[in-house]
Amino acid sequence: MSDDNDSPADNDSLAQLIKTPLQPLRPDWVVPERVEALRAARAFDDPDGYWEWVARQQRWSTPWTSVRSGDLADVRYFEGGMLNVADNCVDRWAEDPQTAGRNAIVWEGEPGDSRTVTYAELADEVSRLAAGLLAMGVAKGDVVAIYMPNLVEAFTAIHACNRIGAIYTVLFSGFGEEAVASRLVAARAVAVVVADAIYRRAKPVPLLETLRAARGRAPSVRLTVVVDRTGNAVPLVEGERSYADVLAAGAGGTPAVPLEANEPSFLIFTSGTESRPKGVVHSVGGFLLGTWANAYWQAGHEQDDVYWVAADVGWLTFPIQAVVGGLACGMTIACFEGALDTPTTSRFYEICEKHRVTKILAAPTLVRMLRKFGDDLAAAHPLPALKLITAQGEPFDADTFDWATATFGVPIVNAYGQTETGSTWAYPVYGVEAIKAGSVGTAVPGHSFAIVDDEGAPVPAGVKGNLLLTSPFPTLARTVWDDHDRYLSTYFGRFPGRYATNDEAVLDEDGHLWVLGRADDVINVAAHRISTMEIEAVVTAHPGVVEAAVVGLPDPTKGTVPIAFVTLAAGTDPEQVRTEVASRVTAEMGGYARLAAIHITPAMPKTRTGKTMRRLLRDIIVHGKPTGDTSAMEDAAALDAVTTAIKG
Known part of the structure; x- marks a missing residue:
């Protein structure tokens, strides 16, 4: 530099x-079995050995021929191996008598309505929806856009696509007509699953109306599946079918289709001001393995956990930690539709109490919001079931971090990752590793990084530089949709052979990573x-x-x-x-x-x-x-x- x-x-x-000084975990925060698990994971001689162990935690229909081939910019994992994401996230828990009745999703809408879905019930609905999509002409390799908020139907739509090998892309429910149209065109989507409207800050937001306006510019879209969120039975037009009708059309269900581990699973569009939306593509096996590991280390499923991923389904964190990673670990996921200050500032605490939430993932903004609401409100809602708050998405200031630790009496795990990395890869492992307020801990197993100057040379501890990833891992995006050259130039052009995060960072004397921002x-x-x-x-x-x-x-x-x-x-x-x-x-x-x-x-x-x-x-x-x-x-x-x- x-x-x-x-x-x-x-x-x-x-x-x-x-x-900031290093803070060893309090004795009551330590989870002994996780200490042993992490020690075993870090004992692998190479990252490939570790990822092979992760792969063996999943269910495969055909074994792989090699663990990895290629390097960062052209990597392939578990080539020849066949598996299905929906089978691993839903079916295998539904088939086990000990877990079939376990709650998979505990959902609450902003108006206060709620729904609980067991793994057995989720498997049934996913299978019927998948069969219904097939009956409507959606095939393997087709792109299906999912334009809705945090509803149970977001889970079922994603896993119905996973089940039949359709490629899904989630559109943020706050997008307007132009943003929706541009992404449908860029994705070449053939179908959209949409809610008629959503509730946000005590009023309905008409998603179907927005989609209809955008669809005229997206000629590839042949089918719209409409979820009746409001109960208003909105009249449908040509090319639209109700979610209930699609379920009925697939009443017999359909088996999960085995997919090669490196086939595309979904694409997600990165935010920004560029004229062309950039859809990064994640793979079937890679995303499943990496998100399972992410949820396993960052949240750490324990008996009777209720894991609230307080994020929007349009933020990749939600598929990582809830829809794929969380369910792949067999967790119970809490899901909330609306704004956390509606109708009152008590809503966050009330949801935690009502559903006995034990672990929460959110952006640091949520914690800052709670701090702004005041100590008296927090004191009135002590949340004795809570065991963990984990945060990611932006820098976490030390003062809010310390406030949260003192107020809730639980470890605060701050994590770092990107849309393109497909998971967070730096954080103190829950129940095991020491914490430092404001830092994102150390790289978890299977990942390695470097901090370098503008010429690519390593910088010493205490000196900031460019944060690079130096070895491949399964959840790394494989390409940019329809533009592989853009993928190579964006992430590997400046520092060939290494992935550029385009973030600045510094390593402290304790080996903890601090990400300073873009x-x-x-x-x-x-x-x-x-x-x-x-x-x-x-x-x-x-x-x-x-x-x-x-x-x-x-x-x-x-x-x-x-x-x-x-x-x-x-x-x-x-x-x-x-x-x-x-x-x-x-x-x-x-x-x-x-x-x-x-x-x-x-x-x-x-x-x-x-x-x-x-x-x-x-x-x-x-x-x-x-x-x-x-x-x-x-x-x-x-x-x-x-x-x-x-x-x-």
């Missing part, structure tokens, strides 16, 4: 960020390069700040200057916060990091998965309005709040 990255001020601020979120202030996360860590350390986002604003003298947006705890004096935060940043990081402005806002633009959309904050400052795609945004009113904050 350039000399700017090694400047004393930069290194001092980085050292401040990663100085490389393009690094700003250059008067020749000093600094990650916006480093500034955010200082800002959120103020006791009155619940959440912060820092972006760079063009400046004619310094090139770029940092601007902070902050959300405050109730009863906090805004002017006092402005003064103290500005002073903290300058004192701890140096004058070069001085905040050019601090905007106090009651809300920030977020995706439904909880990620703050910093590019929209930047757009509003620079252009006065968004200039890119806003289809993934959770609440448009947040932009109005930010605009008002900027205007003062």
Whole structure:
């Protein structure tokens, strides 16, 4: 990297960020059998041996001829091996008398309606839906889009596709007409499974209406399957069939089709402002194996667990941890349709109590939201059944991390991964490994990485650099749909032979990994390069700040200057916060990091998965309005709040 990255001020601020002491697990958090399991997993001589062990935990119809061939950019795993994802996630539990009656899904809608589905019931519905899709002309290799929120039917639709070898793609239920149309066209989808509407913040959102508007630009779509979520029995038009009718058409069910491990299983479109949607493709066997391992190590199924994946089905985390990985481990998955502050701020706690949730996965934004709701609310809902909170999707500031640990009395497992990696691959293993607030722990078995400078040379501990993956693993995306050259150039062009995450990171002296954010979120202030996360860590350390986002604003003298947006705890004096935060940043990081402005806002633009959309904050400052795609945004009113904050 350039000399700017090694400047004393930069290194001092980085050292401040990663100085957190290692926290050994409390005795009551240790799970002895998992300690032994992890020791055995790390004892394999090579990653291929480990992945072969993972493969043997699944059910195969035909054995493989080789564990791995090729390398990162052209890898194939378990070639010749035949298996089926739905068979492993659903059928094998439904066929076992000891697990057939176990709850697979515990679902709750935002209005308060609920449904519980056992593994036996799930297997029956998946088989009937799969047979119905076949009867409607959907075949192996066809692409089926799933445009709905967190419903039981999202699980059944995904596994019906898995069962017959159709390739599914999940469309975020917050997408508008343009976003839906562009993805249907890019995927060449032949069918869509859609809910007539969903409930979000106490009002219905008409998905079918949006799909009908988009479908005119997607001539490949021949069939729409409509789930009657609202009970309004919306009249259907040509090319549409009700979900109930498709189930009836497949009343006899259909067996799971054996698929070669490297065949495409699904594609997921990455977010961003690019004109062409980029659909990354994950494989049948690779995604199953990797997500089983992900749920096994990160959440660790224990007797009577209820695992709430508090994420949207359109965020890959939900298929990883719930639909595929969680069910592959035989877990009971809690699933919630709506907003966690509707109708009141108690909703999160009420769901945990009602369903006796033992483990939760969410974005750090959820924990920050709970912190904002206050200690009194948390104290009124002690959640004695809770054993784990695990978070991923964006950096987790140490202050919120510490608050959550003290408030809930459970380990907080912070994890890191990407859409393209198909799973999280760095985190402290639940029940085994020490935790460090703000870091993402160490690489789990089967994964290896390096942190390098811009020329590709390794950097020492304490120095930030480019985060690369250095060996293959099964869940890594295999290509970009219809554009393999784009896959190669995007992920392997800059550092040949190694996968570029396009994130910056640093390794601390204890060997723990800190992901500092996207490389393009690094700003250059008067020749000093600094990650916006480093500034955010200082800002959120103020006791009155619940959440912060820092972006760079063009400046004619310094090139770029940092601007902070902050959300405050109730009863906090805004002017006092402005003064103290500005002073903290300058004192701890140096004058070069001085905040050019601090905007106090009651809300920030977020995706439904909880990620703050910093590019929209930047757009509003620079252009006065968004200039890119806003289809993934959770609440448009947040932009109005930010605009008002900027205007003062």
